Amino acid sequence: MLPSEHTNTVDFDTARLQRLGYAQKQLPTLQPVSLAQLRQQLSMQLQTSLDAERILTIFRAESQRLVTFDSLSYVQDSTDMSLQLGETASHSTSYHLSHDGEQLGCLTFTRQQRFKEEELAELESLIASLVFPLRNALLYRLAVQSSLRDPLTKTGNRLAMDQSLQREVELAKRNQLPLSVLMLDIDHFKQINDNFGHHTGDEVLKAVAATIKSQLRNVDMVFRYGGEEFLVLLSGTCSEAAAMVGERLRHAVVSMQMPMHCQQLGLSISLGCAALQLGENTSSLLGRVDSALYDAKRAGRNRLRMAG
Ligand SMILES: Nc1nc2c(ncn2[C@@H]2O[C@H](COP(=O)(O)OP(=O)(O)OP(=O)(O)O)[C@@H](O)[C@H]2O)c(=O)[nH]1
Missing domain, CATH: 3.30.70.270 (Reverse transcriptase/Diguanylate cyclase domain)
Structure with a gap:
């Protein structure tokens, strides 16, 4: 798996996250919840950041309250984004995310045991809450990248x-x-x-x-x-x-x-x-x-x- 990459994302939302109890390193202790509760909470929490890496970190921590998995990886080519959270395991399930024909990357969950049908349904339901915040974060990432990149040579400007x-x-x-x-x-x-x-x-x-x-x-x-x-x-x-x-x-x-x-x-x-x-x-x-x-x-x- 590819390592997580450095981003030049401006970290303007840390204070907001901290107010909501989502400081970068200390995610709160997580209790099991119902799918409906979790979807509601996720929708709010994922809107607190425009940093794709942080959004996926929150998504991973929150989703694990409902479905256990070892790793979550994410790859998105047009923004050069590649992220791996946790150690990969033998069983995996992948989702190609898209919205209105826009490719939003590939999300892969892995763990030691096979995923059950009902767990896959829960994951899919949670992913639905991820799509829009992730899309906004990717647009933001693209804007930051373009402002720092020479368009002809694709080197830094x-x-x-x-x-x-x-x-x-x-x-x-x-x-x-x-x-x-x-x-x-x-x-x-x-x-x-x-x-x-x-x-x-x-x-x-x-x-x-x-x-x-x-x-x-x-x-x-x-x-x-x-x-x-x-x-x-x-x-x-x-x-x-x-x-x-x-x-x-x-x-x-x-x-x-x-x-x-x-x-x-x-x-x-x-x-x-x-x-x-x-x-x-x-x-x-x-x-x-x-x-x-x-x-x-x-x-x-x-x-x-x-x-x-
Ligand atoms: N095609 C193209 N030419 C460029 C671009 N930017 C600068 N140039 C040209 O690069 C050339 C640089 O010429 P000079 O500074 O004389 O350097 P040189 O011919 O490489 O000579 P030495 O550096 O002394 O070896 C100029 O003709 C510029 O017009 C660009 O984005 N595209």
Whole structure:
């Protein structure tokens, strides 16, 4: 099963949940109830949040008052959502949720014993209370994602970069952990636009972004910094390891296959690499990595330079 993913969801509803006794970590002790009572309570509780993960956590805790199960998992592709609550067991039952043709993801319950018919009917009845709150949460998640994502390359945009960089620099300082950044720029990109047109240029940007992402760990973050420039944020990574990652990205881009008018389009990138120094802020770190990238360009391109 896939692990739960980080979300950028703004946590504005914690206070409301706490007032209702649903603080994030401490769900109240649950007593058995009738299906009708539980449906009524669920409808109210599920409306207290726009965070899909929290909605499913509440749903799982409440449903278990009526039907025992070990795990609940949820996958929804268009919002990149994948969540696993509890340990999976051998027997499972799955539901593909939809509303008016809208796909709202797949919910799977597992446990050690087979589910009985009446338990399945109860679960289905409870799921009916979940559909609308979950749909609202998915719309909210999509809106947050779009506001933070570059639509062409599907990497983070500048707003996401500023927020993430600020947060990661603070975390690195507080926990005394290394943090490195790579700034990379496609070489002679203007020629690609000039020779093959802007549409091809856009396709190259998308392909390079996909190649970069495919070479990184899930926790590494990629942002479109400018036109054909990207920033990679490597938390918990020292300068030597970051340089190795940078070289891996450079090789991967050089090896890319981009057929163009019966020939291969040769691509390369130049990179700057910098590790956060003691007492340094984000703008100084960005300034140093930008200078390193400039050095790599001046030295002939298709290479990586460390920041001074
Ligand atoms: N197709 C396309 N082109 C873009 C986009 N954003 C910026 N560009 C173009 O990217 C080009 C960048 O050109 P330059 O800054 O001269 O850089 P370069 O040609 O890559 O040269 P070096 O970086 O020095 O190797 C410009 O022609 C921009 O118009 C975009 O979203 N799509």
